[in-house]
Amino acid sequence: MNSLKTVLVVDDEPRTRDGVKKTLETDLSGAVRVITAGSAAEATRVLEEEQVHLLITDIRMPEITGLTLVEKAQAKGASPVVIIISGHAVFEYAHHAIRLGVFQYLLKPLEKRKLLETVEQALKLDQSRHRQQAMERMVDQTLLELQESGEGRIGEPVLKAMRYVESHLQAPLGLREVAEVVHLNASYFSFLFKEQTGLTFLEYVTRCKLQKAKELLLATALPIGEIAAQVGYLTPKYFIKLFKENTGLSPSQYRKQMSGDNGPI
Template sequence: MIHDKTILIVDDEPRTREGIRKTLEGWSAGRNHIQTAESGVEAVEWLKKKPADLLITDVRMPEFSGLSLIEAIQHFSNKPVVLIMSGHADFQYAQQAMKLGVVEYMLKPIDKEQLLQTVEKALKFSEQQRRIQTMQEMVDPKLLDVKERGEQRLNSQISEALTYVDTHLGEHVTMREIADLLHLNSSYFSVLFKEQIGINFIEYLTRKRIQRAKELLVQTTMPISEIAEQVGYQTDKYFITVFKSLEGLSPSKYRHSLSERNNK
């Protein structure tokens, strides 16, 4: 079971709303937070103040429909995964809902087993989305710029140099070594690299190493000393200094902050 998640149920019919709440509370056994709102307006106000992992909303509600609610939260930074329910098999509603990113459309009356299966599936999807978002936020903006430059066609020798760096991050790599491999003068390679990439070779190598370190910090439980070695640093002390200079905090604090955020 998915633990410690917040689910918001929105329905103007008290019987339906309370029925779903009781079903989910029984399934959750106190492990998740189940909240309710009786209108789309109330739900929007609630979501402005607190994040939810999953929103379950009726489509047809007076004044402010479920679709209006979903549209209203599209710009929210912590947008929940959405399930919608309706007493009408209306294809047009379903079509509109899917365009807004709704993951499932459930017809009333909702079977309890179907509800629980759908909720579990949606919460797993929510976790995946959060992990993807975390990974995207971790990407060094300067490395993103490099990627965009690469899409605009780099010099073949510089492309080869980037590939070499990628495959030898854990080793002692020098600019002279790569220049020699490419049969180029070191000074010429240095100028060409900065011209094509936008940053100098040493900064690029450092940022690639720290980027890889961030991925290992989040995706594994490897000790800091081992991560330092994996990304080409001979001592964890120097690795920590370099990491802190780029990220503003130590590797262990970085790991802890992301882990804490993902578990909220």
């Protein structure tokens, strides 16, 4: 498992660029991998090819400013934590940096202790972002919203059906069977469920089963076939197909990615 964080240092001054690289590699050895770029164009190529966790960039460079580099990176979907370094305390730059969500604005000449403290804080922020993203990918937001608002807008028969589904995920869970549990006609139950939850009964069952599967994939070392059985799918092949259709990843890929190929979450 690779837990190294990639840091991109961008400065057209070789002395500053190499000095920051040496400081980080010496004092944060084993924690960071440092890449340098002498121009915004070079930095843009790196950002397109690498997953950069922390971007440290000079603000004044010949081609474009460091802030424009940040804007371009954000426009392309890259979201590293950003530290701006500059030889000038220019209010206009600082204001722009704040608007872009820049983590810190450091003045040259860089003081070693301050640089290291700031980088360590920035890496912690990146880690917390990673944790948050992992949680968002793990939790079905639609199910979460239903649970949070259910008591207020969902009637007792549908709530009872939802609770029944959650406690019988290993079962096939047919519409007629659950309608009988809540003492409703199957057609009326189907209409009522969709009206009150915004999901068809089958959609709700599938989301619950896949949510439980995600939890088992991350919390246990159970084989995929066993997890499929625990959430009510008789054949692993169908479970894998359904999981991929809903998450974009196979169960094995999901487990591997979410378990932290890019570091612990």
